[in-house]
Amino acid sequence: MTITPNLYGFATKELAQDATIAYLLAWADPAYRESHPRLHTLGSELLRSLLQTQEVDLPQIETLCIGTQVYRIDIVVLINAGERGILLIIEDKVSAQEGPNQIEGYIETAREKYSGQYDRDRLVAVYLKTGNESKASLPDKDKCGRFMRRDLLDILNRFQDTGNVIVDDFRIHLQGWEDETNRWKSASYDKWEWTQWEGFYADLEHRWDGYCAWDYIANPAGGFLACWLGLEDIETENGYATLYMQIHDAKRLTVRLGSGTAVDKVRAPFMYQVLDALNEEDSDDIRIEKAGTFRGGGAAAVANVTFDEQGPWFAVDRNGVLDMDATIERLRRLEELLQKVATRLTEQGIVS
Missing domain, CATH: 3.30.1460 (Yope Regulator; Chain: A,)
Incomplete structure (x- = not known):
């Protein structure tokens, strides 16, 4: 079997991961439902799973706006902008841990900058981590959802048939990390x-x-x-x-x-x-x-x-x-x- 270069052997920084997560979520836009059905389903499943960390259901998407490094927030997703909209903010980490009051700062900034663009009861903050970290140092579940490497793999491993090199490389990269982590067994x-x-x-x-x-x-x-x-x-x-x-x-x-x-x-x-x-x-x-x-x-x-x-x-x-x-x-x-x-x-x- 020929081993090909993996993008994430070179794109190792958090900004690259920010872009990848945003890219995957962008496929949830209904504009891609017919042209790229598997990628659309993947994006929708990822978005749904992130919202579910705070027990918020994914509605029928009418508009979807995604940005990275917006007001210093790693990833921002605005679903159905307006009085019934949902605002998802993601603190994305590879190996580093949460900075002091980082998520609280994200939430405060999001409430100020996106006032009137979403339902204030539907602001979802998620801590997404692909590296290994002790549960004791993770952010409190009361202030944000948690989404770990294993959660990402549970989704990505169901979509090995997309033919998309970014999806495949990201999945292979994360699975390799998971396998190395478990090799002690x-x-x-x-x-x-x-x-x-x-x-x-x-x-x-x-x-x-x-x-x-x-x-x-x-x-x-x-x-x-x-x-x-x-x-x-x-x-x-x-x-x-x-x-x-x-x-x-x-x-x-x-x-x-x-x-x-x-x-x-x-x-x-x-x-x-x-x-x-x-x-x-x-x-x-x-x-x-x-x-x-x-x-x-x-x-x-x-x-x-x-x-x-x-x-x-x-x-x-x-x-x-x-x-x-x-x-x-x-x-x-x-x-x-x-x-x-x-x-x-x-x-x-x-x-x-």
């Missing part, structure tokens, strides 16, 4: 790269019953992708501090102590109290080791955690492929240990 952990770690964290976040979030952490060595799980509060005489797990990579899982409301930063004596409590509790096959020099800070590593004498902290089969069920079971046991330690230190009434 079949590849040995020592072959993982950044995208596979994102996929692992995303699946863990989906399956974890409790707090779980992940993001990039910058450091002088170039940074890394971290995941945080299980927030356990320790009540102290000064307020509360927080005990939690942090995944650094395949070799390092740590227990960390956050200052919470107790103090401006955790200090070595408090960290030693936590370390002693971790070692004193019955922890089955969980191995606890002091995490380097205790320097304190807003949050600091107290202990390194392992479950086997060799290999990664997570469970793998003989081919090095991660066993997710067994890995979650290990993390659950560690979470139970943190709960015991938090309860114990709270009952002791320690001073942080």
Whole structure:
């Protein structure tokens, strides 16, 4: 099979994606119903799905106006301009996260600039993201709809017969990203790269019953992708501090102590109290080791955690492929240990 160049191997910026989404939506115009029926249906399905993120139905389209970078809003779609019109505004992202109050700013601008051109009860704001992102950092569903790469693929994969190179290239590009993200499920952990770690964290976040979030952490060595799980509060005489797990990579899982409301930063004596409590509790096959020099800070590593004498902290089969069920079971046991330690230190009434 001959592999041809893909447009999105070159058009990697958000502006290119803005243009692509606007292009796909433009086919929803009824002017294309007869001349390009499959593309018209694709555009209509995409528009309908975006509106449904905020439970707004797509009406019969009489007029359709679409623009990109209008008043600094990534994509603006005005359906049936007038007192019964619908205004759809899209914050479009590839890899970046939402900027501070970005969607709120879009909504405020749209209300001002499009006043009188739509039904004020039918302004739909959507956060569209094709890259990988922790659910914990996504915009609140109360202020906007969410439309992710998987949602786009669910539509695009139903339209592989359009013969349109832009549609095909965009679908192939997104499917390739999705496949690479999920490759952690079949590849040995020592072959993982950044995208596979994102996929692992995303699946863990989906399956974890409790707090779980992940993001990039910058450091002088170039940074890394971290995941945080299980927030356990320790009540102290000064307020509360927080005990939690942090995944650094395949070799390092740590227990960390956050200052919470107790103090401006955790200090070595408090960290030693936590370390002693971790070692004193019955922890089955969980191995606890002091995490380097205790320097304190807003949050600091107290202990390194392992479950086997060799290999990664997570469970793998003989081919090095991660066993997710067994890995979650290990993390659950560690979470139970943190709960015991938090309860114990709270009952002791320690001073942080």
